[in-house]
Amino acid sequence: xxxxxxxxxxxxxxxxxxxxxxxxxxxxxxxxxxxxxxxxxxxxxxxxxxxxxxxxxxxxxxxxxxxxxxxxxxxxxxxxxxxxxxxxxxxxxxxxxxxxxxxxxxxxxxxxxxxxxxxxxxxxxxxxxxxxxxxxxxxxxxxxxx
Amino acid sequence: xxxxxxxxxxxxxxxxxxxxxxxxxxxxxxxxxxxxxxxxxxxxxxxxxxxxxxxxxxxxxxxxxxxxxxxxxxxxxxxxxxxxxxxxxxxxxxxxxxxxxxxxxxxxxxxxxxxxxxxxxxxxxxxxxxxxxxxxxxxxxxxxxxxxxxxxxxxxxxxxxxxxxxxxxxxxxxxxxxxxxxxxxxxxxxxxxxxxxxxxxxxxxxxxxxxxxxxxxxxxxxxxxxxxxxxxxxxxxxxxxxxxxxxxxxxxxxxxxxxxxxxxxxxxxxxxxxxxxxxxxxxxxxxxxxxxxxxxxxxxxxxxxxxxxxxxxxxxxxxxxxxxxxxxxxxxxxxxxxxxxxxxxxxxxxxxxxxxxxxxxxxxxxxxxxxxxxxxxxxxxxxxxxxxxxxxxxxxxxx
Numbered sequence: 001x002x003x004x005x006x007x008x009x010x011x012x013x014x015x016x017x018x019x020x021x022x023x024x025x026x027x028x029x030x031x032x033x034x035x036x037x038x039x040x041x042x043x044x045x046x047x048x049x050x051x052x053x054x055x056x057x058x059x060x061x062x063x064x065x066x067x068x069x070x071x072x073x074x075x076x077x078x079x080x081x082x083x084x085x086x087x088x089x090x091x092x093x094x095x096x097x098x099x100x101x102x103x104x105x106x107x108x109x110x111x112x113x114x115x116x117x118x119x120x121x122x123x124x125x126x127x128x129x130x131x132x133x134x135x136x137x138x139x140x141x142x143x144x145x146x
Numbered sequence: 147x148x149x150x151x152x153x154x155x156x157x158x159x160x161x162x163x164x165x166x167x168x169x170x171x172x173x174x175x176x177x178x179x180x181x182x183x184x185x186x187x188x189x190x191x192x193x194x195x196x197x198x199x200x201x202x203x204x205x206x207x208x209x210x211x212x213x214x215x216x217x218x219x220x221x222x223x224x225x226x227x228x229x230x231x232x233x234x235x236x237x238x239x240x241x242x243x244x245x246x247x248x249x250x251x252x253x254x255x256x257x258x259x260x261x262x263x264x265x266x267x268x269x270x271x272x273x274x275x276x277x278x279x280x281x282x283x284x285x286x287x288x289x290x291x292x293x294x295x296x297x298x299x300x301x302x303x304x305x306x307x308x309x310x311x312x313x314x315x316x317x318x319x320x321x322x323x324x325x326x327x328x329x330x331x332x333x334x335x336x337x338x339x340x341x342x343x344x345x346x347x348x349x350x351x352x353x354x355x356x357x358x359x360x361x362x363x364x365x366x367x368x369x370x371x372x373x374x375x376x377x378x379x380x381x382x383x384x385x386x387x388x389x390x391x392x393x394x395x396x397x398x399x400x401x402x403x404x405x406x407x408x409x410x411x412x413x414x415x416x417x418x419x420x421x422x423x424x425x426x427x428x429x430x431x432x433x434x435x436x437x438x439x440x441x442x443x444x445x446x447x448x449x450x451x452x453x454x455x456x457x458x459x460x461x462x463x464x465x466x467x468x469x470x471x472x473x474x475x476x477x478x479x480x481x482x483x484x485x486x487x488x489x490x491x492x493x494x495x496x497x498x499x500x501x502x503x504x505x506x507x508x509x510x511x512x513x514x515x516x517x518x519x520x521x522x523x524x525x526x527x528x529x530x531x532x533x534x535x536x537x538x539x540x541x542x543x544x545x
Contacts, residue, residue, distance in 0.1 A: 053460075054482055055460060055464055055475065055478075055479050055482075058475065058478045058479070058482065059464070059475060062469075062471040062472070062473070062475065062478070089532070089533070090533070092518070092519075093482065093485055093486070093515065093533060094482075096485065096511075096514055096515045096518060097481070097482055097485065097511065097515075100429075100510060100511050100514060101429075101430060101433060101473075102426050102427060102428075102429040102430025102431075102432075102433060103430065104426070139427065139430050139472075140471075140472050140473075
């Protein structure tokens with residue numbers, strides 16, 4: 001018999017921002033290599049990780065994401081000169097912000113993934129999914145449902 | 147951009163030669179006399195001063211009339227205004243001279259970093275600041291003293307005591323109490339001022355105050371910049387101001403008072419931090435509870451001395467009335483943007499119509515970030531806000 005929707009196991013929703021040149025291609029590579037990627041991830045492609053405004057991350061959390069991944073090219077490999085340095089700078093702020101707001105630090109991730117690192121991408125998504133399953137749904141999401 | 151020289155400190159005791167100015171001024175009328183002399187010598191086009199309406203009320207006035215400047219002489223403790231936004235509005239067109247509390251000066255410097263005002267056009271005469279009081283809180287104190295709040299004609303803060311003088315049917319009544327005692331009972335200074343550790347405006351051009359002065363009608367002046375020196379020299383040369391070398395004891399006294407104030411502020415900061423003992427999830431509940439009252443009037447943004455976004459701001463742009471988020475984007479973006487730049491002036495809490503404890507919230511967020519970055523906003527115009535800092539390290543690393 002099919003389980004009722006409420007009885008089904010809770011699956012986290014993970015929002016990933018991937019840059020066009022490295023991490024999105026990395027995610028693509030994960031698929032090409034037939035690697036298992038948990039279906040918890042929702043990818044948004046941006047041209048560069050430097051385009052990811054901290055407000056996007058905050059809005060993602062408010063809209064119900066249990067975790068947000070910010071991914072981009074490795075430091076020094078950015079296709080737009082130095083934009084991922086800016087990402088790193090903003091991430092510092094986001095990290096402190098999310099922590100102070102009372103969300104678990106595991107809800108925010110930054111990782112550098114190149115176009116050939118499909119395995120790394122799949123591994124990261126598995127890792128994040130596992131950790132988020134442990135800590136449960138985001139409190140922001142709970143409030144939003146009320 | 148103007149280069150900031152290493153701070154030179156030179157100490158003087160100064161007072162206005164004109165008896166009328168000296169009598170009306172809080173500590174010898176030095177600030178008034180300096181502004182008037184700067185106006186006459188054409189260093190500044192206008193002066194920005196706060197004109198007293200009553201003990202609880204003052205209005206900022208932009209004027210080139212020396213009489214009006216003289217009229218507004220004297221200190222107002224119950225007008226917790228921040229003059230930064232007025233400076234921004236006029237500094238592009240006019241050279242402005244104004245008395246600044248430390249938070250005014252820090253706000254102006256932050257605006258200069260954001261290119262909203264040129265420091266070359268602004269002459270900041272800093273005032274040592276123990277605290278300001280919210281007018282409503284001062285009325286409460288008057289009532290606590292047993293005076294009719296509406297009949298209070300004079301207020302003064304001296305040696306850690308708040309003096310109020312009321313005039314009921316021609317009879318003057320003076321009452322005073324120690325600030326510490328009042329604050330134990332829940333009356334007293336604004337939250338932001340209680341926990342403020344910047345008491346001497348070392349970022350302004352001159353720093354004036356009565357700390358370290360040996361006479362009630364003499365001001366202790368600390369000349370901090372070249373611009374400050376020009377102002378000071380002009381005031382002396384034009385015969386408006388008389389000076390004498392500050393006694394070594396005065397300098398020590400001033401430092402001691404400052405250190406004592408800072409220590410008290412630090413302990414208040416600890417005491418007032420309601421979130422310190424809470425767990426992570428309790429903290430989250432606190433923020434949601436506090437910020438869900440927000441009616442999105444935008445008053446905190448309008449009054450914020452650091453914010454320079456004007457109408458097309460990200461915080462208002464990303465907010466939608468139809469959203470039903472736990473915490474609105476307006477608040478999240480505003481808090482986020484102020485993490486590196488908040489100067490803890492408390493203006494936002496003063497204007498908030500629903501009494502959100504914004505002083506505490508902004509302080510919680512920004513202080514940990516500023517500690518993490520090792521950056522203090524509003525002190526040095528050459529240090530850019532870290533959130534805006536563009537690193538070009540890539541090219542350096544590649545070589």
